[in-house]
Amino acid sequence: MLLRPRAKFLSLAEELLSYILTFLSCKDILRCSSVCKALRQTYLSSSELQYITELSGQQLLPAPGMDLDNNSSIYKRLQLLRDKAHAWFKLDIHSSKTVFIPEPFRRLTNTFVVDGHLCLFNEDQQLAKIFPILPKPSQQIVIEHEWSLESLRPVPNADCFDVIMDPGENLIAIAYVIFGLPTDDAKIYIDLGVLDGDGAHPQAAGRTLFLSNTVFQGNILASDKLEITICGKYITFWHTRRRSFVYDEPNEEMWWLQIWDWRHSTTSNCVISGPKGQDSSGFCFLGNDRLLTVSKDLRLYSIENLSQAPQLLACFLMPVSMTSIDSPTPMNDDIARNGGLQLHAQRTMWTSDPKNRLLGFTAQIQNDASNSFTFVISTRIFFDLQVGRMATIPWECWGPLNSRIFPHDPQCDFDVCGNRVLHTFPATSGKDSSQDMGYKLHLMDFSPLAVERRQGLGKVVSEPSTIDITESAEKLTTFLPYVVVEFDRTFDADQLIDIWFEGDRIYLPKPNTEDPDSDTAGELEVIDIEWGSYILQS
Template sequence: MKRNADFLSLAAELRSYILSFLPWQDVLRCSSVCKVLHLTYMSSSELQYIVELGGQRLLPVSSTDPDNVTSIAKRLQLLRDKAHAWFEFDKCSFRTVSIPERFRYARRSITGGHLCLWNEEGLAKIFPILPKPSQQTIERDWSLRSSHSVPNAHAWDVFMDPAQNLIATAYATTHEHSDWQSHSDDANFYIGLTTLDVGGIHPQAAGPVLFLPGYENRGLAVFGWKLKVLGSHVAFQRSLVLRDRANTTYKDRWWLQIWDWQHSTTSNCILDETVDMETDDSNDFCFLGSDRLLVLRNDLKLYSIEDVSQAPQLLARFLLPLSPINIFYTDDSIARSSAQQMQIQQTMQTSDPQHRIICLSMTSPSTNSSFAFIISTNIFFNFDSVAEPIMWKNWGSSNVRVFRHRYPCNVGVSGNRVLLLFPDSEVVTLPNRLPTEYRLRMMDFSPLAAERRQGLGRVVKEPSTVYIDESGQSVMTSLPYVEVVSDKRISYQSELPRPKIWVDSDRIIWLNDDRQLEVIEI
């Protein structure tokens, strides 16, 4: 080599290879330094793919199928096309999926391209929603009692995970009373684990049943139960109303337990606290990747669950300007690891849990308004563990965007995209009547959204101020995004307060008046 040899004198292939080790932001910076590096970037599909993944907050997924080899150039084009299509979702194909009559009022979830249903009679059903030809699917109709290892059991919650071919069922039995909910102190709690397609013992499970400790105190009723699965983690939350001997004081005993279902049927990873009962108290939780847990109980508490053999370790407490928290919207697709997601669909990229969006739906009793707090998960990874609560002014402004509506909105979250189904202000609503016309508002919070919109939508970078109570208290937030509001109106006059909505990387789904699913394919 010559003494004056430098980086620019290297072969283009070698320059591209060296640049591929940089973060995507640095690759972009290098491409603007000089003409040689710009040409290196423009001639390299690998470098452009790195930037596209990072700019859309995605992680690559490596396929183990030798027959599913897609070139980097093809992946790059598909990724750009899909990103652009979300700004034109009004023009995408529209279809309707019927729900069987006996499941019209059942509990439902949508995950992995499947509709999961179960009702109070203990009947369950799963089937694919408009599957792609290459997609593996599960279709089954059965009784949940077949998965219970003990008789006289009542199902509390069900979590179906097509990616892992897993169904987790939280159920309880009572020995002396038929009213399982009112006499919960006599109940024994279990979580059954079986395969989703045929109902047999799951080959990766440490055992067919996970065991929960019973409550020691006599209670009035169980409420707020939730069951969630992420990879090898199963989490179950429940609350019990406690009373003193004079029936004058009521307390809420809240319990959350996490298992590594592939290695043990018992768990010491438990959060347990008893607080004064509040009529408007609500709680929820979500996984942030495989090692962090976010718990909502009037504020946000972040825990480390890297070691599930012990109790979760509190990392930080984030204070909110408004309480209580009513509902917590997250993207269920992050519950899949790369290998697991490949079992169900030929996915080439997946959402990065460190750079995603979550949504808190909250209400203010003083203003009778609904608020959607859109939060970037980056704040829950980019800090050191702290003992003191983190004030809202120190974390909320640049990591959050707040929206206020007169009526509650339904929210769908997928990666960095948020879909709000909100009442149409152009349609007059009579006093004391719920809205009957809704619009769709799509927002993309990924860094490259403004670049990929190709003139569509509106770029929002300036801060916005939202008043949250009658005293004039306000919050100013500035998380940037691009939005597109649908021209179409959605009519909804059901007895339910507002239509339910779901969103994933390929489609938008909502429940119409006739209890049918209306699907926009992206």
């Protein structure tokens, strides 16, 4: 009996070859395209294969629910994706517009930007407001609303201490305390509502979230810090308590964090508490099922089941003893949203991959006020726990290859979005250190395709950098590669109160001209990254 020769893979039609390759990862697609000319030609002829590798190279994911249609072909998306990456390197930092911040809301501690909206809360006057910042014609959700003292407080003796808004979820969370008798006995609640009205949220499990007794135990001290956050399907309550001891005893800080899935339950057993004496600067979500707390070390937790206490997965040790750690940059955009209920104010085509983003924070070396540093860390290390399978992972095993450390000037600010960092640095050191030489804004892109997409713009930094720790005479060397662009505009020290960086916009809060010595902002300078029509039409 004659055996028929087996059909060879390369003899298949090019369309079928392309279809089969789409099931592979980006790395495997590139490997296949490098083994022979036929597969290379298949790759070059397929917009879909190039789109897959482009997304991976920029460390992005397709936005949930944004299926391909006739109005946005893969070829068009591929071109827009490439244009967007290049546009950041040729950003016109001089082209901006101004938005004024209303008088009662000029303290930045209660002012933030979410989904192209300015969200404001005045705790003293018990007022809140949200409005769109220079909305674009294609923006599908535009919310503008104000809350008075009466509308914020559910009962007359309630005192609102935090208000958080999320236009993408049409959600407002109002945290308030009700004092009882005796006066130090207090109850805290979090009420949920809609931003575009005054009713209950239709997707919420209930109107009010209830705190665990382990998080809040009935009294509020003057030193307590109480905060709430919204991160897509999650709402959190953060309680920090600092006690002062007599004589030369240091302050001891204790903290508790409770997490709810607000669509499914008004109660939660997902509570994390910090070790005594170990200050914590904050936390951030890594995808839908992981949470990272930032302190003298980085602790990674699994939060897959909110009916149980979080499970500690690993403890990542920092390189030196740190103190005065700033809160980590928020990572709630595009991370913990539920695709089926997502309502972005701007329906973008891509979101950041939580497994390949950046975490940023500043820290001061203990007992050395002159040494302050900015840490930029890739989140990929928190998803790859194969490093020796240790519960406690030394800095040398995870830090150098997954981070960059920069000297931090007290006058400098920075923000992180996806794989890009905006950071201000002194324009020049100058011969006279007392002379104010101004500051310049730097863009650092850490995505793997940044080198290719810069098209001759910016400087590639692939060599390691070393930081000297004067107190301990240690040297910290880090290797994470990036491309940096220094923009041709110099800011005075008092011109840069902060940097907010969201999507395709940069927001620079400007000082209040009526009271230049205060820490309030009177206006926002808004800089758009122009790279084409990246918003999908409805």
